[in-house]
Amino acid sequence: MFDYSMAEIGNIVVMQGFSGISLFSVLLLMALGLAVIFGQMGVINMAHGEFMALGAYTTVLFSQVAVSYDIVSYYFIFAIVAAFIVAFIVGYLVEYGLIRHLYKRPLDTLLATWGLSLIMQQTFRSIFGAKEVSATLPDWLLGSFQPTPDIDIPINGVFVLVLAAVVTVGVYIFMFRSRWGLRMRATVQNRIMAGAVGINTKKVDRVTFALGCGIAGVAGAAFTTIASTGPTTGSLYIVDSFMVVVFGGAASLLGTIASAFGIAQAQSILQFFMTSSMGKVATLMVIVGILMMRPEGLFASKLRK
Amino acid sequence: MTVTMSKILGGREGAIGLAVLALLILVILPLSLDLFRLGLVGKYTTYAFVAVSLVLLWGNGGILSLGQGIFFGLGGYLMAMFLKLEASDPISTKIQTTPGIPDFMDWNQLTALPWFWEPFNSLPFTILAILTIPALFAFIIGFAMFKRRVGGVYFAIITQAIALILSILIVGQQGYTGGVNGITDLKTMLGWDIRNDGAKYMLYYVNALLLIGSILLSRYILSSKFGMLLLAMRDKEERVRFSGYDVSNFKIFIFCVSALISAVGGAMFTLQVGFMSPSFVGIVPSIEMVIFAAVGGRMSLIGAVYGTLLVNFGKTMFSETYPELWLFLMGSLFIAVVMFFPNGLAGVWDKYAKRVGFIRRIMEGKGKADNTSADSNTQGAKA
Numbered sequence: 001m002f003d004y005s006m007a008e009i010g011n012i013v014v015m016q017g018f019s020g021i022s023l024f025s026v027l028l029l030m031a032l033g034l035a036v037i038f039g040q041m042g043v044i045n046m047a048h049g050e051f052m053a054l055g056a057y058t059t060v061l062f063s064q065v066a067v068s069y070d071i072v073s074y075y076f077i078f079a080i081v082a083a084f085i086v087a088f089i090v091g092y093l094v095e096y097g098l099i100r101h102l103y104k105r106p107l108d109t110l111l112a113t114w115g116l117s118l119i120m121q122q123t124f125r126s127i128f129g130a131k132e133v134s135a136t137l138p139d140w141l142l143g144s145f146q147p148t149p150d151i152d153i154p155i156n157g158v159f160v161l162v163l164a165a166v167v168t169v170g171v172y173i174f175m176f177r178s179r180w181g182l183r184m185r186a187t188v189q190n191r192i193m194a195g196a197v198g199i200n201t202k203k204v205d206r207v208t209f210a211l212g213c214g215i216a217g218v219a220g221a222a223f224t225t226i227a228s229t230g231p232t233t234g235s236l237y238i239v240d241s242f243m244v245v246v247f248g249g250a251a252s253l254l255g256t257i258a259s260a261f262g263i264a265q266a267q268s269i270l271q272f273f274m275t276s277s278m279g280k281v282a283t284l285m286v287i288v289g290i291l292m293m294r295p296e297g298l299f300a301s302k303l304r305k
Numbered sequence: 306m307t308v309t310m311s312k313i314l315g316g317r318e319g320a321i322g323l324a325v326l327a328l329l330i331l332v333i334l335p336l337s338l339d340l341f342r343l344g345l346v347g348k349y350t351t352y353a354f355v356a357v358s359l360v361l362l363w364g365n366g367g368i369l370s371l372g373q374g375i376f377f378g379l380g381g382y383l384m385a386m387f388l389k390l391e392a393s394d395p396i397s398t399k400i401q402t403t404p405g406i407p408d409f410m411d412w413n414q415l416t417a418l419p420w421f422w423e424p425f426n427s428l429p430f431t432i433l434a435i436l437t438i439p440a441l442f443a444f445i446i447g448f449a450m451f452k453r454r455v456g457g458v459y460f461a462i463i464t465q466a467i468a469l470i471l472s473i474l475i476v477g478q479q480g481y482t483g484g485v486n487g488i489t490d491l492k493t494m495l496g497w498d499i500r501n502d503g504a505k506y507m508l509y510y511v512n513a514l515l516l517i518g519s520i521l522l523s524r525y526i527l528s529s530k531f532g533m534l535l536l537a538m539r540d541k542e543e544r545v546r547f548s549g550y551d552v553s554n555f556k557i558f559i560f561c562v563s564a565l566i567s568a569v570g571g572a573m574f575t576l577q578v579g580f581m582s583p584s585f586v587g588i589v590p591s592i593e594m595v596i597f598a599a600v601g602g603r604m605s606l607i608g609a610v611y612g613t614l615l616v617n618f619g620k621t622m623f624s625e626t627y628p629e630l631w632l633f634l635m636g637s638l639f640i641a642v643v644m645f646f647p648n649g650l651a652g653v654w655d656k657y658a659k660r661v662g663f664i665r666r667i668m669e670g671k672g673k674a675d676n677t678s679a680d681s682n683t684q685g686a687k688a
Binding site: 042044098101102105106107108109110111112114115116117118119121122125126239242243246275277278280281284285287288291292293295 | 363367369371449450453454455457458459461462463465466467469470473474476477588592595596599629632633635636637638639640642643644647
């Protein structure tokens with residue numbers, strides 16, 4: 001840590017900080033989906049990472065089609081939408097077939113969705129093979145720009161950040177400024193009364209869950225721009241995403257953003273100065289430590305049960 | 306039978322169940338399987354310790370720990386440290402740069418034994434460590450969390466994160482822990498070769514008896530007033546608290562007991578299998594152990610053992626012949642157990658097998674209704 005000059009350290013912090021921002025964007029997208037599912041409905045979806053992988057594989061498929069028709073420049077926007085739709089539909093079906101039977105048993109949901117994640121992983125492996133695959137990115141996503149000669153900021157990182165910002169705003173509008181969000185919050189607050197005033201609570205559950213999965217799909221599409229996708233890609237992010245949601249305070253959107261930022265930056269900067277595994281260990285230990293002192297997370301005042 | 310004896314055995318039904326299990330693992334399996342297969346059973350029964358601990362913690366206490374691999378792994382590693390030090394005497398390691406330290410330390414340019422390895426030259430200290438360190442660690446986690454009333458899914462997620470931290474730490478600190486390969490090439494315990502056939506039988510029996518001992522201990526705990534409180538806490542925590550009990554102390558205690566039982570299983574694993582690696586510490590093994598307990602029946606101590614054996618034999622069979630199908634099967638098992646058989650094999654047994662006339666007569670003993678204490682478990686499950 002002491003072999004660098006001040007200017008070098010400044011550059012390292014900017015560049016590692018930026019690589020942290022790519023991680024932050026993916027974590028934030030993952031955590032937004034979880035914040036909707038876990039924060040609002042209290043459902044533990046251990047298969048959330050696999051929904052992300054689903055979105056990523058959808059994007060890869062789109063890129064293969066795009067390459068064969070030579071339309072690589074445009075496909076990505078459609079791929080994001082498709083990733084959302086595919087993950088949304090699968091999430092809808094999963095809610096219908098599995099989750100809705102288990103709302104009263106949150107710990108059992110955890111086990112059932114873990115089973116689901118195993119099945120999805122093996123499905124990916126059977127269809128796409130055990131090797132990692134990556135999408136062919138359009139030219140405008142490649143390369144980097146250099147504000148000063150020593151600083152190198154990759155464009156895909158900027159793109160993912162913008163995407164995460166757009167989705168965050170979208171989720172905010174959906175949850176707090178739309179009729180759907182109103183119904184959703186009403187159902188979470190008081191299911192019986194919500195039903196009494198004519199809200200179809202079962203439908204709300206299904207759409208909420210599917211929406212969370214759809215956002216995970218978008219996270220997957222974003223993920224393809226910074227790394228390649230394998231069958232177990234999702235499972236690498238699942239603990240981190242849960243940590244983000246719990247650390248931020250389960251029901252708080254602002255908390256989710258803040259904690260995703262903090263965790264991603266801490267991990268990325270620590271990984272530069274320590275080994276990569278120790279950086280991760282240090283980050284997770286700090287989070288677990290803080291959660292033990294302050295179990296309700298950063299941005300929530302409600303006592304946890 | 307004295308009252309305590311009858312409590313531990315769980316009445317007539319419990320005693321018969323335990324006798325059948327003991328007959329199976331102490332007599333039938335050793336006589337009918339070759340040493341290789343028996344070794345597998347021995348390995349699986351070490352997982353059964355964890356499954357039994359989860360019946361206490363999860364089935365009866367309602368606390369789902371996704372970090373039992375932590376304690377299993379700690380127990381296993383503590384044992385492995387002792388065995389490794391014994392295997393790394395200066396004579397057999399004389400080709401190393403620094404003779405007398407474990408080989409992986411030498412590979413990682415360590416020139417002296419780290420201080421926390423030193424005490425593990427002594428077997429009594431190692432055994433003491435296996436019995437205290439995991440339980441102490443559980444106490445710290447439990448104290449920090451239960452005193453602040455963190456429970457349910459938060460506890461599950463945080464224990465999972467701790468399991469992840471520990472496994473990354475072990476993999477990352479190669480020089481001190483053997484890294485991803487774990488601690489291998491364990492040979493003798495106090496000069497006694499643990500790899501020959503006689504030792505394998507011996508260890509198998511020690512392990513089986515310890516498992517039965519753990520079941521008896523768990524029965525004793527569950528049949529006491531504490532066991533009743535545990536069930537009450539699981540179902541209506543607030544009411545127990547308002548009745549004047551300090552709920553968090555009970556939770557910490559049962560978490561420590563479960564850590565202790567898991568650690569014993571881990572230590573026996575190392576002794577029988579001859580190595581320990583981080584693949585038995587992290588998230589995946591921890592959650593797989595939950596499914597062993599769930600398949601056997603989360604309320605049934607004996608069912609948990611059968612569940613462990615069954616799932617593992619299934620895993621061995623399928624992953625030998627159809628490795629691709631295994632994950633599908635495992636995934637479906639998770640879902641099916643949760644959706645259709647929440648009480649696992651034990652639930653199926655209670656529901657169907659006991660209706661068969663002669664089984665009921667054996668279990669109830671000439672129609673005498675003596676199953677009150679044993680049934681408190683299953684009653685709780687239905688409530």
